[in-house]
Amino acid sequence: MAQEHLATHADRRMSLSRQWSDLVAEIRALDGFEHFRRPLTAAELSEAARGGPVVAVNVARSRCDAIVVRPDAIASVPLDGLTALDIHTVVLRYVEAIEHHQTRLGAFHEAGAEAEATPNATTYRAYQRAVQDVHRAEAAMQDVLSTTLAWLWDTIVEPVFMACGLSDPPTSGTAWPRLWWCPTGMLTLLPLHAAGRHTEPGCSAMDRAVMSYTPTLRSLLEVRSLAPGSPGGRMLLVAMPHTPGQTDLPQVRREQRLLGSLFGTDGLTTLEGPAASREDVLRALRGHDRVHFSCHATSHPSHPAAGGVLLADGLLSVAELAADHQPRAFAFLSACKTGLGGLVLPDEAMALSAALHFTGFRHVIATLWSVEDNAAAEVTEGVYRSLFAGGAFTVEDAALALHRAVLELRARSPERPSSWMAYTHTGP
Secondary structure, three states: OHHHHHHHHHHHHHHHHHHHHHHHHHHHOOOOOOOOOOOOOHHHHHHHOOOOOEEEEEEOOOOEEEEEEEOOEEEEEEOOOOOHHHHHHHHHHHHHHHHHHHHHHHHHHHHHHHHHHOOOHHHHHHHHHHHHHHHHHHHHHHHHHHHHHHHHHHHHHHHHHHHOOOOOOOOOOOOOOEEEEEEOHHHHHOOHHHOEOOOOOOOEHHHOOEEEEOOOHHHHHHHHHOOOOOOOOOEEEEEOOOOOOOOOOOHHHHHHHHHHHHHHHHHEEEEEHHHOOHHHHHHHHOOOOEEEEEEOEEOOOOOHHHOEEEEOOEEEEHHHHHOOOOOEEEEEEEEOOOOOOOOOOHHHOOOHHHHHHHOOEEEEEEEOOOOOHHHHHHHHHHHHHHHOOOOOOOOOOHHHHHHHHHHHHHHHOOOOHHHOOOEEEEOO
């Protein structure tokens, strides 16, 4: 009986395999789908790395390696000090520290609002407890973040940088070298771009290179084939200073003034408050190749495609944004949790930043979690003023513009990584 069951099961698997092969062959016969599910060739991989090394970190129980793709070679860098168990432990501690701080911060805002609405001894004591709790949570988070960044530097990033010839910061007056991270598994949740011992000069990734992320080498290759964004065109600003059920975002007004002064009325389309509905934003996106989201966002750790930006009438999800694929130039996500992917399926790479990249946005700037209002506004201003340095808005130096803005922020408080490490660039 058992043998009959096994035979039936094997026959079923073989039948499904044949159906799969036939279906793939049918799809490849369609125009434009000749390379559907085919692996990239070595030449295509090298083409993806024409701007600088692309590093895919592979994590397995048996061993861990960084695969470094360069225009002239593809090499493996053994990461002898890294194990899958280590990554699991570090990621859980890292995510828990951030989430605990976010929870305490939310409770602090709620207690403050309650004390203001109903001032009495009870609400005041609750507010004082919330203040103490958020201070303790922040101190614990800063410690975990610093420890995580140092661990990433020692076990992954510095060995990769040494293999890539990035042993020192670039000399004054020379161009910054570029490097792309293509992490896999739970490493997609860790800030490889911010790795380092930031109180020691030159001992961090951002001291030695301008870094970007790519969900896959194929997506980087495809976006490189798109024409760069033209200097003209209107910027779409989605502004939500007040969102139902969320805390107010005072930095939205500052960002509105900044973009208004830079783009002018002829170069800026603004959807604000009630006008920023899901339908209106999707419609406006079809007519703009650059967008700035200044709003709340949310991530969904177990179902990443269910995350998205919070608009006047609800959530505009990753899945909805990903459904509308067309070439676009630039997206700036000045919103909370736009870069964070999923814990259960991190390889799905469906953080909002990655989703917009997949839908055709050539450059995407995002944050990994909720960031401080003043810091967010400073980084935003630094990026846009840099991209307007030539008199017209150009996006091809988006990664460098973000890099410079973050370095300025870090210089003031290297011991507080939460204020500067959350910003990422995805794209070429």
